[in-house]
Amino acid sequence: MQALLEVNHLTKTFTLGNIISRVRITAVDNISFHIKPAEIFALAGESGCGKSTTARIILGFEEPTSGEIIHKGKRDEKQRNEKVWFTQGIQAIFQDPFGTFNPLRIVDRYFFETVQQYKLAETKEDAVKLIDRKLQAVGLSYAELAGRYPSEFSGGQLQRISIARALLTDPILMIADEPVSMVDASLRMSIVNLFKKLKEDLGVSVLYITHDLATAYYVSDRIAIMFRGNIVEEGPVEQVLIHPKHPYTKLLRESIPEVDPNMRWRETVNLSDTEQEEYLRKGCKFAGRCPLVMDICKDVVPEDIYIEDVLVKCHLYPEDSQDAS
Amino acid sequence: MKILRDLFKDYRFGISFIILIILLIFACLSFFSPYDPTFWGDVPRDLKPSMTYLLGTNSKGQDIFWQATFAVRNSLIIALIASSVSRVIAVLVGMVAGYKGGLTGRILMFVSDVFLVIPLFLVIVMLAMLVRDKMTLVTLALLLAVFGWAWDARIIRSQILSLREREFTQTAVLSGTGTVPLVLKEYMPFTTPLVFSTLINNMSWVIGLEITLAFLGLVNMEIPTLGTMLQWAISYQAVLLGYWWWILTPIILSILLFVALYWLSVSISEYLDPRTRIQRVGA
Amino acid sequence: MTNPILRTEQLKAFYVLDIHGEQKVVKAVNQVDLEIQENEVYGIAGESGCGKTTLLKALYGAIEPPLRLIGGKVFYFVDGLGLDVSSLGIEEKRKLRWEYVSYVPQGAMSVFNPVIRIKETFWDFINSHGGGKTRDESFEIARGQLHELGLPVEILDAYPHQLSGGMRQRVTIALAALLKPRIIICDEPTTALDVVVQRGVVQMLKDVQAKLQNSIILVTHDMGVQANVADRIAIMYAGKIVEEASAETIFGSPFHPYTQYLINSLPKFGDKSTRESAPGNPPSLSDLPPGCPFHVRCPYVLEICKEQMPATSKLEVNHKVACWLVEERQDASSS
Numbered sequence: 001m002q003a004l005l006e007v008n009h010l011t012k013t014f015t016l017g018n019i020i021s022r023v024r025i026t027a028v029d030n031i032s033f034h035i036k037p038a039e040i041f042a043l044a045g046e047s048g049c050g051k052s053t054t055a056r057i058i059l060g061f062e063e064p065t066s067g068e069i070i071h072k073g074k075r076d077e078k079q080r081n082e083k084v085w086f087t088q089g090i091q092a093i094f095q096d097p098f099g100t101f102n103p104l105r106i107v108d109r110y111f112f113e114t115v116q117q118y119k120l121a122e123t124k125e126d127a128v129k130l131i132d133r134k135l136q137a138v139g140l141s142y143a144e145l146a147g148r149y150p151s152e153f154s155g156g157q158l159q160r161i162s163i164a165r166a167l168l169t170d171p172i173l174m175i176a177d178e179p180v181s182m183v184d185a186s187l188r189m190s191i192v193n194l195f196k197k198l199k200e201d202l203g204v205s206v207l208y209i210t211h212d213l214a215t216a217y218y219v220s221d222r223i224a225i226m227f228r229g230n231i232v233e234e235g236p237v238e239q240v241l242i243h244p245k246h247p248y249t250k251l252l253r254e255s256i257p258e259v260d261p262n263m264r265w266r267e268t269v270n271l272s273d274t275e276q277e278e279y280l281r282k283g284c285k286f287a288g289r290c291p292l293v294m295d296i297c298k299d300v301v302p303e304d305i306y307i308e309d310v311l312v313k314c315h316l317y318p319e320d321s322q323d324a325s
Numbered sequence: 326m327k328i329l330r331d332l333f334k335d336y337r338f339g340i341s342f343i344i345l346i347i348l349l350i351f352a353c354l355s356f357f358s359p360y361d362p363t364f365w366g367d368v369p370r371d372l373k374p375s376m377t378y379l380l381g382t383n384s385k386g387q388d389i390f391w392q393a394t395f396a397v398r399n400s401l402i403i404a405l406i407a408s409s410v411s412r413v414i415a416v417l418v419g420m421v422a423g424y425k426g427g428l429t430g431r432i433l434m435f436v437s438d439v440f441l442v443i444p445l446f447l448v449i450v451m452l453a454m455l456v457r458d459k460m461t462l463v464t465l466a467l468l469l470a471v472f473g474w475a476w477d478a479r480i481i482r483s484q485i486l487s488l489r490e491r492e493f494t495q496t497a498v499l500s501g502t503g504t505v506p507l508v509l510k511e512y513m514p515f516t517t518p519l520v521f522s523t524l525i526n527n528m529s530w531v532i533g534l535e536i537t538l539a540f541l542g543l544v545n546m547e548i549p550t551l552g553t554m555l556q557w558a559i560s561y562q563a564v565l566l567g568y569w570w571w572i573l574t575p576i577i578l579s580i581l582l583f584v585a586l587y588w589l590s591v592s593i594s595e596y597l598d599p600r601t602r603i604q605r606v607g608a
Numbered sequence: 609m610t611n612p613i614l615r616t617e618q619l620k621a622f623y624v625l626d627i628h629g630e631q632k633v634v635k636a637v638n639q640v641d642l643e644i645q646e647n648e649v650y651g652i653a654g655e656s657g658c659g660k661t662t663l664l665k666a667l668y669g670a671i672e673p674p675l676r677l678i679g680g681k682v683f684y685f686v687d688g689l690g691l692d693v694s695s696l697g698i699e700e701k702r703k704l705r706w707e708y709v710s711y712v713p714q715g716a717m718s719v720f721n722p723v724i725r726i727k728e729t730f731w732d733f734i735n736s737h738g739g740g741k742t743r744d745e746s747f748e749i750a751r752g753q754l755h756e757l758g759l760p761v762e763i764l765d766a767y768p769h770q771l772s773g774g775m776r777q778r779v780t781i782a783l784a785a786l787l788k789p790r791i792i793i794c795d796e797p798t799t800a801l802d803v804v805v806q807r808g809v810v811q812m813l814k815d816v817q818a819k820l821q822n823s824i825i826l827v828t829h830d831m832g833v834q835a836n837v838a839d840r841i842a843i844m845y846a847g848k849i850v851e852e853a854s855a856e857t858i859f860g861s862p863f864h865p866y867t868q869y870l871i872n873s874l875p876k877f878g879d880k881s882t883r884e885s886a887p888g889n890p891p892s893l894s895d896l897p898p899g900c901p902f903h904v905r906c907p908y909v910l911e912i913c914k915e916q917m918p919a920t921s922k923l924e925v926n927h928k929v930a931c932w933l934v935e936e937r938q939d940a941s942s943s
Contacts, residue, residue, distance in 0.1 A: 046802040047773065061495060091499055099492040104514040117501025154889050155656065165500070181800070184655045184829045189873045189883050211802035214832075218883070220876040241877070255807040257832030261855040264836045265807060311627045322479050
């Protein structure tokens with residue numbers, strides 16, 4: 001089956017600092033993954049590991065330093081303004097529900113604009129019907145939306161409205177960049193369940209970017225764990241999160257707080273002091289914090305190794321298993 | 326309208342609005358003036374204010390009341406033309422520089438910096454001396470407009486730069502909005518208060534500059550404006566001779582105009598400030 | 609058992625807003641009674657907009673217009689004496705701040721002045737609380753504090769932007785604990801942090817509490833964090849505390865329908881079955897429905913719920929609930 005979206009050897013470097021001291025940070029370091037139709041693919045990792053940068057590159061808001069994005073078999077060759085063919089199939093939802101819409105504009109304007117630009121309806125009545133249909137799909141209605149400003153809605157409602165707007169063009173891929181991190185923990189399920197519904201009822205794929213592994217486990221089919229720009233583990237979510245192979249995945253998994261006072265964390269954890277130093281490490285970037293670190297980890301970047309369905313980037317695993325590169 | 330009602334709750338807006346309406350009516354009276362403002366000797370000279378001559382007469386034999394109506398009208402015209410033109414330039418330059426960025430943005434900002442840095446006053450004086458005889462209200466206004474846009478262009482540009490990074494810009498792009506409609510529909514609501522308040526401030530600046538130029542005799546002295554009235558009064562030694570009605574009229578009118586414009590600008594820009602607007606919106 | 613360190617009685621704090629002539633009253637804290645013991649971690653949980661931050665402001669004595677104290681009292685127990693906070697003068701309150709009670713606000717990382725080094729901020733705090741210490745002595749104190757809490761002392765020489773988010777948050781907590789206050793109030797200390805950093809911050813809070821043997825009031829909507837650190841938890845909804853019990857009870861046998869929703873909506877590992885959030889939305893605090901504020905979304909709603917606010921009843925020792933179902937069940941079991 002042809003992949004919906006392919007990311008090949010994507011790299012993005014930022015140069016920070018001024019004339020006197022420059023630092024080059026490789027926010028995205030040679031990552032590759034693909035998303036299949038009708039699947040929810042989670043891209044997980046700490047804040048600042050490069051996931052959002054990847055999303056921005058896929059959507060065309062940033063230029064990659066090298067690498068390519070292939071969508072439906074076509075290479076991504078678009079100028080900044082002629083994005084219509086691309087955004088027809090791919091839409092996005094962002095982290096801050098209150099930032100997604102201009103606070104000084106009525107929310108339904110965005111809906112009508114989308115309908116107009118993509119020529120989705122002929123008359124205003126048809127447009128309203130279409131908008132209402134999409135809003136019903138997320139549990140709201142046009143009557144509740146009409147004439148209102150973003151400040152009149154709650155964060156959870158705004159995220160759902162944002163999803164409804166993204167659904168207008170019947171996309172096949174939805175890029176959700178931390179869609180629930182700014183929503184209350186108790187309301188996250190309603191939004192995450194929506195993604196599940198989109199996949200099951202409409203066959204929409206979702207690239208679910210998050211640092212919340214609990215919801216990632218709950219909703220995704222496959223998952224890739226990112227650490228400081230590298231994908232360190234990737235595979236079916238049951239495999240990766242229940243039987244983690246990479247020490248960082250294990251750390252992430254253990255750090256998710258259990259909702260049970262009898263199961264509190266026992267061991268202490270080491271945190272990095274500054275993020276920059278980890279980006280600049282030679283060899284494996286996790287070597288500074290890894291409980292199982294070996295000498296080779298500090299000098300040599302680990303290879304990508306396949307173990308059954310799972311891809312791991314770690315020196316712990318012998319290279320005579322099938323090599324990916 | 327609800328907006329006007331809300332604005333009137335601020336006493337500053339109320340007072341300044343009334344003053345401006347009065348001054349506008351005053352300016353419109355100039356169309357009914359029985360005298361041509363450029364003629365001398367229409368009436369007896371140096372008379373104190375009386376029932377026949379409400380504000381008295383000056384040493385050139387002109388009725389000060391009717392002179393003042395022309396003065397206010399002309400000063401307002403100069404101010405309006407100059408600030409409107411400079412707003413348009415500022416908005417265009419600021420928005421293009423802000424949204425496009427890159428080389429275009431840098432060139433535009435360089436040009437605006439040039440206009441900021443050159444000694445404004447000397448250049449205006451030089452240009453005014455060159456064109457003095459051909460100076461009409463409109464040429465004066467355009468001259469002042471050319472020097473009034475640079476500062477605000479930079480402010481608008483920095484605002485656009487920050488708005489460009491906000492997430493709703495991305496939402497608009499994903500809704501298929503093209504560049505020009507995006508800038509107009511998404512950013513204008515934020516830029517409008519800036520434009521409005523700088524418009525009014527600019528008007529004050531223009532009037533002040535006009536008065537200064539007139540004081541130096543660099544404009545067409547026959548056209549009555551607040552500045553020229555003041556200049557004639559001073560050159561005819563109105564203070565020493567005690568013709569207080571001649572010198573006080575332009576001064577008081579100018580003060581009223583400045584205060585009104587200032588309060589108007591402050592109250593409107595507070596009202597339009599996006600932060601308080603967001604509180605009010607949908608409330 | 610009862611060694612209270614802070615207590616509120618019928619606390620009411622509303623925001624009175626005047627937007628261009630229209631008055632709006634936001635009932636952020638609507639009759640709150642609570643008592644915090646010494647040497648415990650007291651968690652306050654609830655959705656955004658339920659009044660938690662306002663409650664903290666009231667507890668900290670930082671009530672400023674448009675927030676007004678409409679009724680009730682807040683007592684601090686300093687050296688065994690109960691002090692009514694509203695009767696304290698500005699200078700007395702200032703002295704209590706940071707030495708008796710300190711506050712780590714939301715987005716605490718911005719507590720640091722971005723243009724001076726971390727050690728200068730420490731010096732600033734130490735200096736404003738008397739003691740007449742020189743700069744070098746303050747730096748020594750700061751170093752000692754960081755060392756004791758397991759943070760690298762080198763960061764004192766850094767600027768705030770050079771530290772990671774998690775590190776800044778932990779330094780803020782170290783700063784709050786500097787003068788060994790009896791109460792530390794934390795407002796959403798782990799929101800916007802990812803799981804690993806969150807764990808580190810929670811770890812640190814527990815360390816601080818264990819070392820100082822003081823009380824920590826922790827406000828967060830994240831029940832996972834509450835489970836890991838709180839001894840007792842109060843659930844807040846629409847300005848009221850609807851349930852209060854030990855952490856085990858809240859998670860093991862929650863009584864109030866809202867608490868039940870909160871607990872059941874959280875995903876558990878190894879369980880991919882569908883979970884549901886509470887339906888509907890929390891009410892606007894300026895436009896509360898009559899009776900119990902939760903009745904609109906409650907699956908067990910009774911007629912009386914729509915008319916009258918339920919009083920707080922004691923289900924058991926140390927388990928308080930504000931719900932008409934308590935009486936219902938009692939009537940049912942007695943009849």
